[in-house]
Amino acid sequence: MIDTQSVKTSTNVPLTSQGTDAAKKVVGRKRGIITGALGLLLAMTVTAASLSENAVGIQLLDQAKKTYPHISKSWVDTGFKNAVIEHGASLGIDVEVVNRNPGVRGFHVVKRRWAAERSIGWIMLHRRLARDCETLPASSEALIHVASIDNLTKRITDETTPTWRGTY
Numbered sequence: 001m002i003d004t005q006s007v008k009t010s011t012n013v014p015l016t017s018q019g020t021d022a023a024k025k026v027v028g029r030k031r032g033i034i035t036g037a038l039g040l041l042l043a044m045t046v047t048a049a050s051l052s053e054n055a056v057g058i059q060l061l062d063q064a065k066k067t068y069p070h071i072s073k074s075w076v077d078t079g080f081k082n083a084v085i086e087h088g089a090s091l092g093i094d095v096e097v098v099n100r101n102p103g104v105r106g107f108h109v110v111k112r113r114w115a116a117e118r119s120i121g122w123i124m125l126h127r128r129l130a131r132d133c134e135t136l137p138a139s140s141e142a143l144i145h146v147a148s149i150d151n152l153t154k155r156i157t158d159e160t161t162p163t164w165r166g167t168y
Contacts, residue, residue: 001034001035001076002032002057003116003119005033005120006049007028008027008132019048020049022050023079026049028132029046033144034060034063040148044060044141044145045063054084057080061093074096076095077098077100098112119148122151125147
């Protein structure tokens with residue numbers, strides 16, 4: 001599953017590494033992730049929010065195919081257009097667009113895509129990732145990897161680590 005998230009940045013982030021996501025009206029950075037069926041992180045990137053979902057999706061597909069050459073199927077939302085589908089086909093990955101149910105308003109679980117949405121939610125539980133405060137996008141990527149490791153550790157050990165929620 002491929003998904004993106006636009007996150008606001010703090011004032012210390014250089015203007016060259018942030019942008020405006022016009023669709024979501026967010027000034028900041030865009031995080032793109034590919035997750036497996038269990039919601040485990042396979043590939044990720046942090047870019048300026050002004051970069052289109054297609055460009056982010058193409059970067060993610062290249063990363064995933066390089067690291068996991070056996071990948072043959074991926075699901076995306078309707079924000080990803082034909083460029084990602086065509087690029088996936090050139091890599092041997094069948095990219096399928098999963099549409100929302102137009103009759104349901106607000107958030108609802110969408111087939112296959114819920115795993116990526118849940119992974120983004122898990123990432124956001126880490127206080128330092130609620131807003132992008134890092135000067136370098138690589139530092140943000142490292143923190144996302146740490147959050148993913150923490151999530152996997154919790155799932156394996158069935159223990160929870162303290163979070164910042166409810167501490168104030």
